[in-house]
Structures are given as structure tokens and as C-alpha cells.
Amino acid sequence: MDIQKIREDFPILSRTVYGKPLVYFDNGATTQKPRCVVDAIAEEYYSVNANVHRGVHFLSQQATELHEGARETVRKFINARSTSEIVFTRGTTESINLLASSFGEAFLREGDEVIVSVMEHHSDIVPWQLLRDRRGIVIRVIPMTDRGELLTDAYAALFNERTRLVCVTHVSNVLGTVNPVREMIATAHAHGVPVLVDGAQAVPHMAVDVQALDADFYAFSGHKVYGPTGVGVLYGKEEWLDRLPPYQGGGEMIQHVSFERTTFNELPYKFEAGTPDYIGTHALARALDYVSALGMDQIDAYEQELTRYATERLRSIEGMRIFGEAPHKGSVISFLVGNIHHFDLGTLLDRLGIAVRTGHHCAQPLMQRLGIEGTVRASFSFYNTKEEVDTLVAGIERVRHMF
Ligand code: PLP
Numbered sequence: 001m002d003i004q005k006i007r008e009d010f011p012i013l014s015r016t017v018y019g020k021p022l023v024y025f026d027n028g029a030t031t032q033k034p035r036c037v038v039d040a041i042a043e044e045y046y047s048v049n050a051n052v053h054r055g056v057h058f059l060s061q062q063a064t065e066l067h068e069g070a071r072e073t074v075r076k077f078i079n080a081r082s083t084s085e086i087v088f089t090r091g092t093t094e095s096i097n098l099l100a101s102s103f104g105e106a107f108l109r110e111g112d113e114v115i116v117s118v119m120e121h122h123s124d125i126v127p128w129q130l131l132r133d134r135r136g137i138v139i140r141v142i143p144m145t146d147r148g149e150l151l152t153d154a155y156a157a158l159f160n161e162r163t164r165l166v167c168v169t170h171v172s173n174v175l176g177t178v179n180p181v182r183e184m185i186a187t188a189h190a191h192g193v194p195v196l197v198d199g200a201q202a203v204p205h206m207a208v209d210v211q212a213l214d215a216d217f218y219a220f221s222g223h224k225v226y227g228p229t230g231v232g233v234l235y236g237k238e239e240w241l242d243r244l245p246p247y248q249g250g251g252e253m254i255q256h257v258s259f260e261r262t263t264f265n266e267l268p269y270k271f272e273a274g275t276p277d278y279i280g281t282h283a284l285a286r287a288l289d290y291v292s293a294l295g296m297d298q299i300d301a302y303e304q305e306l307t308r309y310a311t312e313r314l315r316s317i318e319g320m321r322i323f324g325e326a327p328h329k330g331s332v333i334s335f336l337v338g339n340i341h342h343f344d345l346g347t348l349l350d351r352l353g354i355a356v357r358t359g360h361h362c363a364q365p366l367m368q369r370l371g372i373e374g375t376v377r378a379s380f381s382f383y384n385t386k387e388e389v390d391t392l393v394a395g396i397e398r399v400r401h402m403f
Pocket residue numbers: 028029090091092093094121123124169171172173198200201221
């Protein structure tokens with residue numbers, strides 16, 4: 001991959017902050033957008049904009065084609081069987097809340113159990129806790145090793161006749177661990193239990209095939225995969241989505257409404273109430289086209305190499321503690337240095353033009369497991385370089401000497 005050429009597609013990467021060239025290492029929180037994605041948004045507003053689905057006129061039909069074409073692009077990208085299985089949402093968080101609401105309504109009764117892992121993002125914990133408060137369900141937690149690997153035997157031992165659903169992140173946004181979700185899904189299926197995979201940190205970095213994983217539900221956010229904010233996806237197997245009640249009412253989700261009775265639209269529209277973000281879905285499709293053209297396997301290989309290099313360089317710093325040392329890791333490194341508070345380190349790195357994230361990364365239960373309050377997190381993209389990693393290492397050394 002020609003990284004310098006790729007960087008030219010991302011105008012923001014050539015800006016400076018505090019007079020220093022920007023080093024953007026906060027890709028786990030959101031990724032920057034290539035010009036083609038931003039242009040797609042402007043172009044659609046300037047030349048196609050009209051509400052989708054219900055218009056007979058030219059613009060509405062063209063906008064509908066772009067929106068439904070985007071659904072097909074997403075389907076292909078994650079290798080779903082049918083576009084009926086692609087529900088557009090606002091993001092991973094809404095996808096999980098949709099599932100918690102609908103699955104909870106249909107299948108969860110007092111005393112039923114949902115399994116989550118200790119390394120889940122709050123978005124895959126709190127919706128289940130809300131259900132616990134409302135319905136009296138029980139949350140069981142998969143533990144992990146100190147290196148940040150889920151304990152598969154302990155996981156298998158959590159199943160019983162009340163287990164109804166497993167929710168697990170594909171890649172940890174803190175530890176970078178790539179969880180063995182295919183094997184975990186097989187274990188759950190052996191007990192007749194479906195699985196939701198939180199793919200927020202996987203889809204931007206590796207080829208994801210929902211059929212090969214045999215995932216029942218799979219959630220991700222557009223803005224983390226070079227697309228716009230406000231658009232996300234819930235993939236669900238048709239046989240499951242068919243059995244779930246609607247999430248919200250109104251707009252495209254109806255078939256017929258009378259004051260006596262309303263019937264609901266077919267999949268996936270049953271779950272898409274109100275005007276969808278059709279500009280956003282089109283822009284997301286352009287983002288997926290962009291990364292597909294680079295090649296997800298090439299992206300994965302480059303980021304792995306960059307992460308290996310960064311891990312090695314960071315390890316050479318005195319007092320460095322890296323959290324998450326699983327053999328199979330994504331492009332995320334969480335760390336602390338000596339007694340320096342993560343917030344101080346992040347703030348001082350920022351002054352050097354280096355954008356990292358600090359804090360609990362919306363994974364407070366994981367922080368409790370690790371016995372810390374927070375970390376500094378550097379998360380990489382294919383547009384990052386080894387020179388930028390060197391800048392980070394030099395920056396940390398500088399801060400370390402100040403302390
Ligand atoms: N799950 C994981 C693993 C994440 O990393 C994030 C975001 O950081 C989310 C869920 C929530 O994503 P969003 O805020 O786009 O809904």
C-alpha cells in the first residue's frame with residue numbers, strides 16, 4: 001500500500017495542531033474521512049436530495065436507489081445472505097439497544113440469563129442492565145486472563161437452561177484482543193443460544209464474514225469505518241429478525257395503519273421507523289467501497305505490522321505497562337508509563353500534536369478487572385506510519401523526563 005498517496009485522500013491528516021503536524025492515533029474512537037466520502041455527502045445534497053421510499057418523482061426514486069444500493073454494499077461487505085438482514089441504525093449503540101429492546105420483549109423473562117464478557121464496551125453492558133432492572137434478567141460475565149484473553153472453559157461453564165443470549169465484542173476497544181468469536185458462537189449454538197457480536201472495532205480493520213462466523217446478530221458503526229457519523233448497522237439472520245417485534249413505530253416500518261390495528265412492513269423496514277439517514281447510508285457505502293478497493297486483508301496486514309512495530313518501540317520505554325497482550329490483537333495499544341497519570345500524559349502528548357485517548361474508554365468494568373482507573377490508548381489506521389509511531393515514542397520520552 002502506498003501510504004503517502006492514501007494520506008492525500010484524507011485532507012485532515014495534513015493539518016497542524018499547536019503548530020505541529022497532526023499525529024492522529026484516536027482511530028478507535030472515530031476514523032478520519034476520505035475525500036470521496038465527504039464529496040458523496042455534498043453531491044447528494046446538491047443534486048439528488050429527496051425523501052426516500054414514498055416518492056413517485058425522479059429525485060425520490062434516485063435517492064431511494066442510492067439508499068438501497070448502500071444496503072447491498074453493506075450486505076456484500078460483511079457477506080450477509082440478503083439485504084433483508086441489513087438494518088440501518090444510528091450506530092453500534094443503537095443496534096445493540098434495538099436488539100435488547102426487541103429480543104428482550106420477545107424472548108427474555110424474569111430469571112433468564114444473558115452472557116456478556118468482562119471486556120465489553122458500556123454499549124454492550126448497559127442495555128442489558130436496563131433490561132435487568134425492567135425484567136429481572138440475570139447478567140453472567142465471561143472472565144479473562146491477565147493478558148486479556150477470554151477464558152473459554154469458564155465461558156462454556158456459564159451456560160444453563162436459562163441462557164438466552166450471548167453478547168461479545170469481536171475486538172476489544174481497550175485491549176485490542178481479537179476474540180475467538182467463531183468458536184464462541186459454535187459453543188453457544190451447541191446450547192441452542194444465539195450470539196450478538198459487537199463488531200465496532202473489527203469491521204474497520206479486518207474482513208468480516210457474518211456467514212462464516214455464523215453470527216446471529218452483528219453490530220457496527222459507520223463512523224469507525226471511514227463513513228459518516230450517525231449511521232450504523234445491525235445485521236441479523238432473517239430467521240431471527242422475523243421473530244422479533246419492531247423497535248420504534250412510525251414511517252417506513254408500517255404496512256397498514258388503522259386506529260384498530262397496524263400491520264408491519266417486511267424486513268428490514270420493520271426496524272426502520274422514520275426517515276432514515278439516506279445521505280449517511282450512501283456515504284457509508286462510498287467508505288466501504290474505498291476500503292474494499294484498498295483490500296481489507298491488505299489493511300489488516302499493514303495495521304498488524306504497524307502495531308507490532310509500535311508495541312516493540314513502546315516496550316523499550318522505561319516504566320511502560322501495556323494492557324492487553326493476547327497473541328491475536330487488533331491495532332489498539334493501551335498503556336501507562338510509570339506513575340504518570342493517563343490524563344496528564346494524554347494532555348502533554350496533545351500539545352505535541354499527538355491525538356490519543358485517555359480514560360476508561362467506556363469500559364469501566366474492564367478497568368475494575370485490571371485494577372486501574374484508565375489508560376492512554378493509541379489506536380491505528382492504515383493511514384498511520386512508523387514515523388508517526390516514532391513521534392509518539394519521542395513524545396512519551398519527553399513527558400517522562402518532565403516527570
Ligand atoms: N462497541 C465498541 C467495542 C466500541 O469501541 C464502541 C465505540 O467506541 C461502541 C461499541 C459504541 O459505538 P458508537 O458510539 O458508534 O455507537
